[in-house]
Amino acid sequence: xxxxxxxxxxxxxxxxxxxxxxPKESDMVLKTGTIQLKVPKGSKSIVVKNLYLSCDPRMxxxxxxxxxxxxxxxxxxxxxxxxxxxxxxxxxxGHPDFKEGDLVWGTTGWEEYSLIEAPETLFKITHTDVPxxxxxxxxxxxxxxxxxxxxxxxxxxxxxxxxxSAASGAVGQLVGQFSKLMGCYxxxxxxxxxxxxxxKNKLGFDDAFNYKEEHDLNAALxxxxxxxxxxxxxxxxxxxxxxxxxxxxxxxxxxxxGLISQYNNLDKPEGIHNLFCxxxxxxxxxxFVVFDYYPIYPRFLELALQYIKEGKIVxxxxxxxxxxxxxxxxxxxxxxQNVGKQVVVVAHE
Numbered sequence: 279x280x281x282x283x284x285x286x287x288x289x290x291x292x293x294x295x296x297x298x299x300x301p302k303e304s305d306m307v308l309k310t311g312t313i314q315l316k317v318p319k320g321s322k323s324i325v326v327k328n329l330y331l332s333c334d335p336r337m338x339x340x341x342x343x344x345x346x347x348x349x350x351x352x353x354x355x356x357x358x359x360x361x362x363x364x365x366x367x368x369x370x371x372g373h374p375d376f377k378e379g380d381l382v383w384g385t386t387g388w389e390e391y392s393l394i395e396a397p398e399t400l401f402k403i404t405h406t407d408v409p410x411x412x413x414x415x416x417x418x419x420x421x422x423x424x425x426x427x428x429x430x431x432x433x434x435x436x437x438x439x440x441x442x443s444a445a446s447g448a449v450g451q452l453v454g455q456f457s458k459l460m461g462c463y464x465x466x467x468x469x470x471x472x473x474x475x476x477x478k479n480k481l482g483f484d485d486a487f488n489y490k491e492e493h494d495l496n497a498a499l500x501x502x503x504x505x506x507x508x509x510x511x512x513x514x515x516x517x518x519x520x521x522x523x524x525x526x527x528x529x530x531x532x533x534x535x536g537l538i539s540q541y542n543n544l545d546k547p548e549g550i551h552n553l554f555c556x557x558x559x560x561x562x563x564x565x566f567v568v569f570d571y572y573p574i575y576p577r578f579l580e581l582a583l584q585y586i587k588e589g590k591i592v593x594x595x596x597x598x599x600x601x602x603x604x605x606x607x608x609x610x611x612x613x614x615q616n617v618g619k620q621v622v623v624v625a626h627e
Contacts, residue, residue: 288313290359290389291604297341301612305341306360306605313391317372323395324376326366328386329627331604332414333611333620334448335513335538337362360388360604365403365413367627373397381406381627383413388604390624401575405583410627415448415619416593417582419568423535424452425578426571431533431564432509436461439503441522444513445486446473446594448619449535453511454483455591462509465502467518469614476617481592495521506530514539516548523552523561532563538612594618 288311297305317323340354340361354360364386368376376382376397384400386392394400403413415421428434440457442450445466454477457464466477467489477486485502492498499507499521506527512519515537526532539548556563585591596616598607604622611620 284316285312285314286391287311288389288391289601290387291601292358293341293354293356293360295356296343297338301338301341301609303605303609306608308602308605311389313389313393315391316370317393321372321395322374322397323393324371324373324397325369326382326386326392326394327369328364328366328390328392328601328624330365330411330414331386331388331601331622331624332363332418332420333604333608333616333622334362334419335536335611337608338538338612359392361385362388363414363419364624365410366392371397376400376402381410383418388601390601405579408583408586411595411597411621411623412586412593414621415595416452416586416591417579420448420619421452421582422571422575422578423566423568424449424456425582426568426574427533427535427566428453428456428511430571430574431566432511432531434460434462434509438462438508439505439527440464440509440511441499441503441507442466442483442511442513443489443518444468444536444538445477445483446481446617447513450511450513451477451481451594451618452591454481457509458482458484459585459590473617476594480594489518496524499525509533511535512537520550520552523550523555526555526559526561528559530559530561532561534563534565595621597621597623599623 290309292307292309294305294307315325343353365383366386368380381403382400440462442453444450446468454464454466463484466483466486468474469490474486474488477483507525508527508530510522510532512534513536516539596618601624607622610616
């Protein structure tokens, strides 16, 4: 296939229909369409070749349509390409801020090529001395999420006790490392022995446990935090959040990043029973949406690049090759089979 032609074939991953219950690979379908590799005359859009695509838990919510998340983001459209974060190369541009050959990260389609009509929402990649795939995770939305939510929302202090759920994921693994750099004591939970070992031996957590092996989460947290928890970085919600409330210290902080344990039953979510602890312990709970913090991205990027250069951050990726394998990659993420940031490699630059 020649990239210099007017029109080329374009493999795409479409959402078959809105999903109820647990999503399956068959809820997504591979289709081959066509695309013009030149932007329409007079348009300020750009055409990009997608290189890496990000699988993120929030994509599960976008497969449905519920009032609970209507102010958060747009939903996927059945019969249209799935949309998510990715890294891409500009092939043609009608926008003055982008030129052919530029590398960008931001929202793109799950397809080989995309026409992006609002490229001003993209971030231009100028630091290419790190793996480009990092701009789907560490140097993109998950990294900014970990940085902004931990430092801006959790307001950590040296020596505090930090608990991170889904700690081996794209965000959790960074929160744990930021905690250690801050001088905190950090414990993470994950869903397999392999992930627990990685948290303790690769990512530098002080301790970690497999929540699937714990019959009593309250007792487990008391075992790992005999003096209580100052900061809880919540990625899962549900029974874990309920147990954490019982173990928070006075004036503790809970940052609500994600509720992945509830994404398949948002119409009838699991109840939280220990909210009175928020009152008695004067706990601050705050929800977080990363888009609110985009203005501080340059500050975050500078620090993250410095940490990478100095070897202060380890970042784990779980790569799957081929756009056709993107549905299985997303299901791997949603079933906890991934180890680290789940990335789909569409093409090599």
